[in-house]
Amino acid sequence: MAVYTDIAEDDLKWFLTEYDAGTLLSYKGIAEGVENSNFLLHTSKAPLILTLYEKRVEKSDLPFFLGLMQHLSARGLSCPLPLPRRDGALLGSLSGRPAALISFLEGMWLRKPEAKHCREVGKALAEMHVAGEDFELKRPNALSLDGWRGLWEKSEARADEVEPGLQGEIRNELDFLAAAWPKSLPSGVIHADLFPDNVFFLGDQLSGLIDFYFACNDLLAYDVSICLNAWCFEKDGAYNITKGMAMLEGYQSVRPLSETEIAALPVLARGSALRFFLTRLYDWLTTPEGAMVTKKDPLEYLRKLRFHRQIGSAAEYGLSL
Numbered sequence: 001m002a003v004y005t006d007i008a009e010d011d012l013k014w015f016l017t018e019y020d021a022g023t024l025l026s027y028k029g030i031a032e033g034v035e036n037s038n039f040l041l042h043t044s045k046a047p048l049i050l051t052l053y054e055k056r057v058e059k060s061d062l063p064f065f066l067g068l069m070q071h072l073s074a075r076g077l078s079c080p081l082p083l084p085r086r087d088g089a090l091l092g093s094l095s096g097r098p099a100a101l102i103s104f105l106e107g108m109w110l111r112k113p114e115a116k117h118c119r120e121v122g123k124a125l126a127e128m129h130v131a132g133e134d135f136e137l138k139r140p141n142a143l144s145l146d147g148w149r150g151l152w153e154k155s156e157a158r159a160d161e162v163e164p165g166l167q168g169e170i171r172n173e174l175d176f177l178a179a180a181w182p183k184s185l186p187s188g189v190i191h192a193d194l195f196p197d198n199v200f201f202l203g204d205q206l207s208g209l210i211d212f213y214f215a216c217n218d219l220l221a222y223d224v225s226i227c228l229n230a231w232c233f234e235k236d237g238a239y240n241i242t243k244g245m246a247m248l249e250g251y252q253s254v255r256p257l258s259e260t261e262i263a264a265l266p267v268l269a270r271g272s273a274l275r276f277f278l279t280r281l282y283d284w285l286t287t288p289e290g291a292m293v294t295k296k297d298p299l300e301y302l303r304k305l306r307f308h309r310q311i312g313s314a315a316e317y318g319l320s321l
């Protein structure tokens with residue numbers, strides 16, 4: 001679950017007086033999520049999401065995340081919209097944490113996405129990339145090459161507890177990626193965590209994207225590779241080329257990939273598999289037993305990484321070259 005910080009009803013009522021959000025009818029913690037504490041609020045005006053930003057989110061990054069949601073929403077992308085306080089600020093404070101109220105998005109995330117949903121996700125990702133083109137704030141990706149090495153160094157000594165031989169394998173992978181990482185592909189604002197739990201659907205129709213708290217400036221095709229990893233593998237670890245094809249077609253119906261982006265996909269997919277392996281590994285090794293958060297399996301991403309290593313060309317992801 002992800003409610004790291006409790007809130008007192010009176011504090012919440014006081015917090016709401018700073019907004020034109022109506023009076024509080026009810027509130028409850030939301031079990032899902034990993035990074036922040038989220039609450040669903042019902043007020044006399046509307047359902048709302050209250051997010052308390054926890055330790056792993058840099059306060060100085062919050063204007064980027066909240067401003068990006070405003071920017072994308074203004075350009076027609078369906079995503080939560082932060083509510084301004086009466087003084088115009090998007091950020092307040094509650095229970096000693098930076099806090100924001102954001103609009104409630106209707107829909108549910110899909111436990112068993114199909115190819116048709118992957119197509120919608122690909123299209124929405126490209127729409128986000130296009131809508132983000134004129135967003136003025138910048139945020140470098142803290143979880144790119146340099147960040148991976150730092151993260152690895154925190155887990156390296158205990159990595160072989162998770163699987164024998166990991167130490168050597170990941171060191172070699174980092175060296176490979178440092179040498180092979182593309183330097184001049186199109187870049188822009190990326191979501192960087194567009195997993196199934198961050199995409200809502202109403203029936204088969206995509207109703208919106210949430211959780212922009214890893215968004216940053218990086219290679220657009222890297223974001224595509226994150227989605228291939230998150231959406232196009234089956235539970236048994238097999239890559240589903242039909243889903244990959246649908247996702248890439250959906251993406252390219254809005255923003256065609258260049259030849260160099262296509263050629264770079266296998267390396268980018270190795271990088272994005274490693275990125276989620278490393279954050280999961282760190283959490284796996286450091287989250288105390290009994291903590292109220294569901295730990296995600298790092299080995300799922302190790303298997304994906306190994307799959308991408310043996311890819312000969314992007315055609316194997318379902319792209320018609």
Ligand SMILES: Nc1ncnc2c1ncn2[C@@H]1O[C@H](COP(=O)(O)OP(=O)(O)O)[C@@H](O)[C@H]1O
Pocket residue numbers: 002030032033034035036037038049080102103104105106197198210211212213
């Ligand atoms: N704007 C929103 N509308 C509806 N539900 C939301 C919204 N934002 C978050 N949620 C709910 O809260 C959960 C956790 O949100 P998320 O942003 O993924 O948290 P975290 O950043 O901690 O991973 C989501 O799975 C969803 O159920």
Ligand SMILES: N[C@@H](CCOP(=O)(O)O)C(=O)O
Pocket residue numbers: 032033034035193195197198211276279280296
């Ligand atoms: N998507 C990441 C974990 C981040 O969780 P989220 O709830 O913020 O999407 C993973 O699967 O490792």
